[in-house]
Amino acid sequence: YSKDRGVTWAASTGAFNSPITGVSTNGNSLGMSGQCLAADRGNGKFYLGKFAGGTDLIYSSTDGGATWTQVGSVNNGGTYNVRTPQLVAAPVSPACPSGGDLWLCDDGTYHNPADTGHGLWRSTNSGASCSTITTINRVTAIGFGKAASGTGYAVYVYGYNGTTLGVYRSEDYGATWIKLVDPTVEPINALAGDRQNAGRVFIGTGGRGVFQGQ
Secondary structure: OOOOOOOOOOOOEOOOOOOOOOOOOHHHOOOOOOEOEEEOOOOOOEEEEEEEOOEEEEEEEOOOOOEOEEEEEEEOOOOOOOOOOEEEEOOOEOOEOOOOOEEEEOOOOOOOOOOOOOOEEEEOOOOOOOEEOOOOEEEEEEEEEOOOOOOOOEEEEEEEEOOEEEEEEEOOOOOOOEEOOOOOOOOEEEEEEOOOOOOOEEEEEOOOOEEEEO
């Protein structure tokens, strides 16, 4: 961690003693869209995810990354083979005006869709507890954009609704989803919702450029 904009660095303490990727198989390698570190602009906390075994662990730091404490965990149903897990902090919203709104996906890249792992979860208390989003699964990318109502945020995911893969948008924090038109190429490695224009999302692909959906 650095407190002088990267001029000097010091080793943090309290986190796990394995690579930051935290992936327990596939050579401890993380896919290009995997995200294990998140910053919360609502409360100044940092979060770190360890994705491994049957339980994903969530760590938090309140001192800029100097020290870390495990604050929560997620039972992933035994998702050992993950490539693009993500732990991301959502924008401040009326639902969480002081931050602490986290989304976590455990993609289960090498799993059969019928398996019980590879889920999508949300925490509204800085990772202390997480609720399963049962309406979507096998998510490999998460992004946020402006909500159609003008308050809160829209969440975008690339994953499965049942057995149908696609890019989905939710205006009610994951209770229901709207499927966007299928992009012309895949795989999709990143999503970023437009924070100024509701319904607009940018999609990053594996070598085929960036697409804009509306």
